Amino acid sequence: xxxxxxxxxxxxxxxxxxxxxxxxxxxxxxxxxxxxxxxxxxxxxxxxxxxxxxxxxxxxxxxxxxxxxxxxxxxxxxxxxxxxxxxxxxxxxxxxxxxxxxxxxxxxxxxxxxxxxxxxxxxxxxxxxxxxxxxxxxxxxxxxxxxxxxxxxxxxxxxxxxxxxxxxxxxxxxxxxxxxxxxxxxxxxxxxxxxxxxxxxxxxxxxxxxxxxxxxxxxxxxxxxxxxxxxxxxxxx
Numbered sequence: 001x002x003x004x005x006x007x008x009x010x011x012x013x014x015x016x017x018x019x020x021x022x023x024x025x026x027x028x029x030x031x032x033x034x035x036x037x038x039x040x041x042x043x044x045x046x047x048x049x050x051x052x053x054x055x056x057x058x059x060x061x062x063x064x065x066x067x068x069x070x071x072x073x074x075x076x077x078x079x080x081x082x083x084x085x086x087x088x089x090x091x092x093x094x095x096x097x098x099x100x101x102x103x104x105x106x107x108x109x110x111x112x113x114x115x116x117x118x119x120x121x122x123x124x125x126x127x128x129x130x131x132x133x134x135x136x137x138x139x140x141x142x143x144x145x146x147x148x149x150x151x152x153x154x155x156x157x158x159x160x161x162x163x164x165x166x167x168x169x170x171x172x173x174x175x176x177x178x179x180x181x182x183x184x185x186x187x188x189x190x191x192x193x194x195x196x197x198x199x200x201x202x203x204x205x206x207x208x209x210x211x212x213x214x215x216x217x218x219x220x221x222x223x224x225x226x227x228x229x230x231x232x233x234x235x236x237x
Contacts, residue, residue: 004056005045013128016049021137022125023047025102026054029124032092039085039119057120064109068155080174082112082148085119087182090141094183105136107144108151127206145179145187146195150203153196153230154223164226169234189237196237200227 010019026044033041043055064082068074086107093101105126113120126136136143152171156163176187200223207216230236 005053006042006056007051007053009051010125011050014125014133018133018137019047019049019052023052025105025137026052026124028093028102029089029104029121032089033121035092036085036088038081038117039088039121041121041124054122057122060113060120060122062114064112064114065155067114068109074152074168074171076171076174078114079152079171080178081119083175083178083180084182085121085178086144086148087179087185089121090144090185091183094185100139101141102138103136103141103144105144107147109148109155127202140195141183141185142187142191142195145176146192146199149175149192149196150199153236154203154226158219161222164222165229167234168230169236172236192237193231196227200224 010022014022023044026041030041030043033039040057042057045053045055047053086104089104090101093103104121104124106123111121111123113122126133149172152175153168154164176192179185180187200220203223204216204220207219211219
């Protein structure tokens with residue numbers, strides 16, 4: 001650990017009580033990461049009613065998102081490791097909770113860095129534009145699982161729309177198998193489908209703050225078609 005720190009301002013998105021809960025959850029996930037190989041989560045130092053101070057991590061790059069966007073190539077083995085990573089992190093939380101889990105809250109490609117064979121995981125907090133804080137703080141493990149699953153199925157450049165329709169079956173199976181191995185938890189296909197389409201609805205709500213009405217709804221309809229093709233034509237899930 002270095003002496004440098006990074007302070008993240010959160011008051012514009014979360015209440016003082018919620019910032020305290022996010023701080024505690026970061027501590028839980030940091031402790032869990034110490035028991036798992038090839039994963040690093042920055043330590044949390046302190047918090048107040050407006051911010052959280054973290055251990056500073058130099059050069060958070062390359063992001064998974066940037067790796068995947070650069071040439072539109074996907075690594076099935078890497079995706080399997082992601083599933084195992086999330087499964088292991090959840091397994092450690094499951095030792096604390098008998099039913100629901102403390103969640104990462106935003107387990108998506110732009111919150112993970114690949115560096116020297118190690119995953120650097122950060123932004124352990126509910127997405128700032130989402131309506132229900134508690135849903136992404138403490139709840140069903142399927143919330144975290146399908147956050148990444150939705151990204152795997154829909155993260156592409158709209159400049160190359162045909163890329164959305166590549167067969168992702170092997171990649172999804174690798175991700176879910178990795179999760180099962182890491183967590184020793186049997187996933188239910190119907191529940192995965194339910195949470196995957198809930199993720200699409202959340203995407204639609206989030207984009208209301210980022211796009212105009214027309215662009216948002218065109219993309220929303222397009223992503224519905226993408227999920228339909230992936231799940232029906234390629235028999236995913």
